[in-house]
Amino acid sequence: MRFARDTDVRPAAPGSWEARIAAGWDIGGNANGGYLLAIAARAMSLALERPDPVTLTAHYLSPGKPGPVRIETQLARSGRRFSTATARLCDASGTPLLQALGTFGELDDEGGPELVESAPPELPPPDACLPRSGPPVSGSGFGERVDLRLHPEDAGFYRGEPSGAPRVRGWFRLPDDEPVDTLALLLGVDAFPPTVFNANLPVSWVPTLELTAHVRARPAPGWLRCAFSTRFVVGGFLEEDGEVWDDSGRLVAQSRQLALVPRPRA
Numbered sequence: 171m172r173f174a175r176d177t178d179v180r181p182a183a184p185g186s187w188e189a190r191i192a193a194g195w196d197i198g199g200n201a202n203g204g205y206l207l208a209i210a211a212r213a214m215s216l217a218l219e220r221p222d223p224v225t226l227t228a229h230y231l232s233p234g235k236p237g238p239v240r241i242e243t244q245l246a247r248s249g250r251r252f253s254t255a256t257a258r259l260c261d262a263s264g265t266p267l268l269q270a271l272g273t274f275g276e277l278d279d280e281g282g283p284e285l286v287e288s289a290p291p292e293l294p295p296p297d298a299c300l301p302r303s304g305p306p307v308s309g310s311g312f313g314e315r316v317d318l319r320l321h322p323e324d325a326g327f328y329r330g331e332p333s334g335a336p337r338v339r340g341w342f343r344l345p346d347d348e349p350v351d352t353l354a355l356l357l358g359v360d361a362f363p364p365t366v367f368n369a370n371l372p373v374s375w376v377p378t379l380e381l382t383a384h385v386r387a388r389p390a391p392g393w394l395r396c397a398f399s400t401r402f403v404v405g406g407f408l409e410e411d412g413e414v415w416d417d418s419g420r421l422v423a424q425s426r427q428l429a430l431v432p433r434p435r436a
Contacts, residue, residue: 171348172315173357177205179213179241187213187241191234191261194311201234202312203378203427204360208353210257210270213241215353218253220274222352227382228270238262251275277352277388290415291339291397293321299340300325316361317343327367336369336400338362341393342414350394352385358394359383359412359425365400366408366431376408376429384424392417406431 176192189212195205207228215221239261246254252275259268293299299319319341326333342358344350350358364376395415400408412425 172346173208173344173348173354177208177212177353179209179216181216182240185217185243187216187243189213189239189241191236191239193236195315196236197312198375199233199235201236202357202360203228203230203381204357206230206234206259206268207270207360207381207383208356209239210241210259210268211272211353211356213243214255214257214270214272215274217243217245218248218255218274220253220276222275222277222388223356223383223385224252224273224275224277225382225384226270226272226356227380228268229380230268230378231266232261234259234267235261239267246271277385286421288413288421290395290419291321291413293339293341293395296341296393298322300328312361315345316357317341317345318361320362324368327363332368332370334368334370336365336403336408337398338365338368339395339397342396343393349391350389352388355385355389355414355423356383358396358414359423360427362396362398362412364429365398365410366403366429369400369403371403373431376431379407379428379430381427382425385422386424387416387420387422389414389416389422390418390420394422403431406433 179187179189182188242258244256252273254273257270260266296319321339324338398412410427414423416422
């Protein structure tokens with residue numbers, strides 16, 4: 171169970187937790203943002219004694235590199251159903267990497283009435299999609315830590331042939347049949363290549379400034395259907411909206427992140 175092991179946290183003092191950014195969860199040498207958020211969320215969950223993140227917002231302050239980290243949690247509110255805390259994740263030198271605010275609870279199947287005016291993305295079977303680990307990203311080990319399959323229509327940017335539509339759809343799961351719990355959903359919403367790779371724009375990798383995840387339900391076992399899209403690239407920023415649906419066809423998570431579009435070099 172690599173994900174559970176590599177996001178493990180240990181109590182160091184009241185409100186303080188120790189963990190380690192494991193090697194291999196990087197993209198281009200920097201730890202994936204969803205992976206960092208999952209480490210912080212695990213400490214928050216333990217501090218609050220609530221198993222499931224319900225809404226979680228993270229601001230990314232510095233790139234994360236493999237090595238020891240410390241998470242400082244602080245209770246904001248403890249309620250009957252939900253509790254809220256903040257978390258600050260720092261590296262061994264004390265440099266802050268991430269600041270998060272989250273509300274946690276216990277998700278179940280008795281959440282009340284449902285109205286869903288959308289549907290999971292239409293995808294070819296996983297074996298007919300492009301494995302994420304196929305075309306490697308330079309200096310990245312992330313493709314071997316997750317099992318992603320991209321919709322063939324959204325994978326043209328690997329060949330230098332972007333589709334022209336800033337969207338990415340595909341399948342997600344953890345390797346070796348490791349279950350995807352609500353903490354792993356935080357990884358899933360940030361696991362796919364940036365949508366802007368399929369836009370006809372002169373951009374490279376886009377660093378995340380802020381990521382918000384809404385977890386709606388615990389996912390059923392099996393593949394997750396994921397869809398991400400961008401509508402606006404304005405003022406040097408872009409948004410990326412995500413949906414994650416489980417194998418039963420239920421919406422289990424949504425996300426929005428704000429990312430920086432690097433300025434062209436002079």
